[in-house]
Amino acid sequence: MGLGAEAALGDTVVTTRLDQAVNWARSYSLWPMVFGTACCGIEFMSLAASRYDLSRFGAEVVRFSPRQADLMIVAGTISYKQAPILKKIYDQMCEPKWVISMGACACSGGFYDNYTTLQGIDEIIPVDEYVSGCPPRPEAVLDAIMRIQERCKNDSGIVERVSTHKGILDA
Amino acid sequence: MHNREILVTSDKIKSTIENLKNKEDFNLLLDITAIDYLKFPEVTPSRFALVYILRDRTFKKEVVVKSYVDDHNLIVDSITDLYYAADWAEREVYDQYGIKFKGHKNLKRVLNHHQFVGHPLRKDYPITKGQICTETHDLMDEMTPLLKSYGITDEDMEEIMLLNVGPSHPATHGTIRNFVAMEGESIVACVTEIGYLHRGFEKACENHTYNQIIPYTDRLNYCSAILNNIGYSKAVEDMLQIEITPRAKMIRVVTGELSRIIDHLVCNAANMVDLGGLTNFWYLFEPRDLTYDLFAKLTGARLTNSYTRIGGLEHDLYQGFEEDLEAILVNTEKAIDKALSLIAHNKIFLDRTQDAGVIKADFAINAGITGPNLRAAGVAFDLRKDKPYYGYENFDFDVVVGSHGDVYDRMMCRFEEMLQSVRIIRQAMKIMPSGPINVDHQGIVLPAKKDVYTNIEGLMNQFKVTFEGIKVPQGEYYSATEAGNGELGFHITSDGSGTPYKVKCRPPCFYALAAFPRIAEKGMLADAVITMASMNFIAGEFDR
Numbered sequence: 251m252g253l254g255a256e257a258a259l260g261d262t263v264v265t266t267r268l269d270q271a272v273n274w275a276r277s278y279s280l281w282p283m284v285f286g287t288a289c290c291g292i293e294f295m296s297l298a299a300s301r302y303d304l305s306r307f308g309a310e311v312v313r314f315s316p317r318q319a320d321l322m323i324v325a326g327t328i329s330y331k332q333a334p335i336l337k338k339i340y341d342q343m344c345e346p347k348w349v350i351s352m353g354a355c356a357c358s359g360g361f362y363d364n365y366t367t368l369q370g371i372d373e374i375i376p377v378d379e380y381v382s383g384c385p386p387r388p389e390a391v392l393d394a395i396m397r398i399q400e401r402c403k404n405d406s407g408i409v410e411r412v413s414t415h416k417g418i419l420d421a
Numbered sequence: 422m423h424n425r426e427i428l429v430t431s432d433k434i435k436s437t438i439e440n441l442k443n444k445e446d447f448n449l450l451l452d453i454t455a456i457d458y459l460k461f462p463e464v465t466p467s468r469f470a471l472v473y474i475l476r477d478r479t480f481k482k483e484v485v486v487k488s489y490v491d492d493h494n495l496i497v498d499s500i501t502d503l504y505y506a507a508d509w510a511e512r513e514v515y516d517q518y519g520i521k522f523k524g525h526k527n528l529k530r531v532l533n534h535h536q537f538v539g540h541p542l543r544k545d546y547p548i549t550k551g552q553i554c555t556e557t558h559d560l561m562d563e564m565t566p567l568l569k570s571y572g573i574t575d576e577d578m579e580e581i582m583l584l585n586v587g588p589s590h591p592a593t594h595g596t597i598r599n600f601v602a603m604e605g606e607s608i609v610a611c612v613t614e615i616g617y618l619h620r621g622f623e624k625a626c627e628n629h630t631y632n633q634i635i636p637y638t639d640r641l642n643y644c645s646a647i648l649n650n651i652g653y654s655k656a657v658e659d660m661l662q663i664e665i666t667p668r669a670k671m672i673r674v675v676t677g678e679l680s681r682i683i684d685h686l687v688c689n690a691a692n693m694v695d696l697g698g699l700t701n702f703w704y705l706f707e708p709r710d711l712t713y714d715l716f717a718k719l720t721g722a723r724l725t726n727s728y729t730r731i732g733g734l735e736h737d738l739y740q741g742f743e744e745d746l747e748a749i750l751v752n753t754e755k756a757i758d759k760a761l762s763l764i765a766h767n768k769i770f771l772d773r774t775q776d777a778g779v780i781k782a783d784f785a786i787n788a789g790i791t792g793p794n795l796r797a798a799g800v801a802f803d804l805r806k807d808k809p810y811y812g813y814e815n816f817d818f819d820v821v822v823g824s825h826g827d828v829y830d831r832m833m834c835r836f837e838e839m840l841q842s843v844r845i846i847r848q849a850m851k852i853m854p855s856g857p858i859n860v861d862h863q864g865i866v867l868p869a870k871k872d873v874y875t876n877i878e879g880l881m882n883q884f885k886v887t888f889e890g891i892k893v894p895q896g897e898y899y900s901a902t903e904a905g906n907g908e909l910g911f912h913i914t915s916d917g918s919g920t921p922y923k924v925k926c927r928p929p930c931f932y933a934l935a936a937f938p939r940i941a942e943k944g945m946l947a948d949a950v951i952t953m954a955s956m957n958f959i960a961g962e963f964d965r
Contacts, residue, residue: 289961292644292724296713296723299703329617331534331617331619332617335557361637364551364621365548365550365624367621
């Protein structure tokens with residue numbers, strides 16, 4: 251038997267903190283913006299298809315409009331030519347937002363150590379979860395999404411999380 | 422094995438090619454590339470040479486026109502008025518090597534970004550020297566003259582809306598940027614920009630041994646990795662003049678055709694998502710998922726298989742392969758059946774796809790379009806029939822052709838081609854020969870582990886093949902196979918060492934995409950979306 255409203259009304263009500271309730275809801279309704287550029291994008295299709303079924307984690311509403319999304323999944327190689335676009339799309343997403351870097355190329359450039367490939371997207375935008383693999387298995391991405399869910403539950407929605415990151419495209 | 426090669430002086434390039442086109446019917450321009458001989462061990466007449474690869478009307482003969490370019494001005498005549506395909510091909514040579522083409526209307530970079538300085542495929546450009554791009558190009562330098570050429574005046578411009586479709590847009594299925602001028606719902610003019618996934622494949626090839634390149638080829642057309650592995654390995658094997666074992670050939674046929682199936686599956690599935698038919702996506706993805714399982718068992722990877730090796734294959738078939746394969750084939754037939762039952766007699770689908778995004782056969786050939794996109798336009802060009810390799814001539818299968826070259830034809834061609842691939846696989850499994858999967862050749866295939874651990878010769882051999890690579894005799898060679906999107910060619914230059922001097926990939930959808938703006942123009946925006954999906958542009962392939 252609790253205190254306050256619960257004492258009077260029994261277990262017909264649950265008291266909690268507002269941000270905890272919001273974060274709980276948010277963590278099970280992540281709307282991903284898939285920045286799929288290459289091979290990893292094809293693996294993401296597998297992740298969304300019936301077998302791995304992303305909707306079990308409440309994250310199947312894939313939004314290609316960044317303004318409606320709160321989880322960016324960068325799936326594929328980012329070249330220097332692509333970098334300003336990635337930055338622009340990331341900036342258009344509303345807070346709070348999270349980023350999964352899917353696959354070797356997004357994490358570090360992978361085996362494309364050359365004149366055209368950005369050596370990891372964290373040179374441009376902050377990254378929350380790195381997933382290894384070339385491309386990663388869908389299970390590995392599911393694991394990253396679950397870790398993002400944990401972060402959602404712990405982070406307070408009103409904390410501004412990205413102002414400390416300075417990328418090569420930030421003036 | 423040698424291609425027919427014609428060596429001409431640089432002022433004769435255009436007239437030679439014109440002659441070939443008019444007198445010998447070489448009306449398909451496959452590729453243009455350059456070679457930088459700066460670090461080549463032999464002395465050459467000049468630093469740069471241009472290479473033009475053409476195919477004739479019967480599709481059986483190819484010819485290579487080669488010309489050394491004057492080092493001082495690096496200018497040659499453009500052949501864009503002979504072939505539409507030359508437009509982007511020449512732009513790429515300019516971008517990567519800095520050779521200028523006189524008479525080209527829009528000679529600017531195509532793969533690298535507009536702030537890039539220098540020409541990365543020149544031998545004196547360091548591989549890791551990246552250059553930051555801070556903003557995207559507005560493309561008005563292409564759009565304004567294009568609109569003018571269509572007779573749009575400044576007054577009309579008030580009615581016109583400029584719209585970017587891409588580079589990050591669900592309809593592009595990757596990273597293509599289509600910049601369109603719209604009048605209401607219709608596209609008046611379209612400019613396509615690529616290069617957003619340019620990953621330096623060709624430069625990487627010049628810094629890795631022949632076998633190390635195979636993983637890079639996976640990531641060209643990542644929807645059908647094994648077909649790229651086969652195309653590349655075959656080119657190198659032809660240069661080495663070795664014939665792979667009968668079993669290796671047959672396994673390559675089986676896994677290659679299976680890759681073609683999953684390539685077409687994902688193309689049609691994604692197109693139907695764009696059309697609003699999500700159910701088909703789930704139907705068609707099931708056999709694809711099963712194929713991933715089989716490939717994971719066979720090669721260790723789901724998507725990027727790296728299955729072939731120069732001279733053979735990485736692994737032999739596993740026990741139970743045949744049952745797994747048959748299950749996939751049955752499942753594929755079932756999935757196609759289910760998908761077709763939803764669309765074949767569906768009026769909405771028919772109205773939506775028929776006569777949308779029409780490609781005329783003449784234009785397709787002039788633009789260098791090959792594969793299912795060309796066959797849907799009614800031209801029966803399939804390298805498996807026209808220049809058979811690996812015993813394709815012994816299989817009973819049909820080349821699928823369409824009649825209109827519209828979105829409907831392209832989708833139906835892909836459905837039928839999958840069923841033809843199923844036929845080929847079943848026939849191949851029946852006559853699968855036994856025996857080794859690798860050629861018996863010391864300098865090409867790694868020795869058995871027991872030799873490496875027990876005798877010095879085996880150990881030396883292992884060391885040499887791994888570190889120095891396979892020594893390919895000096896020369897230049899073009900070889901092509903029929904990949905998921907059409908003619909996938911590799912033009913390889915060897916200086917005799919274990920690392921290729923230069924590898925040029927002829928990506929089929931690079932040319933299809935170059936033609937796309939002309940196909941989309943005068944159509945509706947919604948039709949452009951499904952046209953794009955039906956032509957199966959794979960960013961890894963056209964951007965390399």
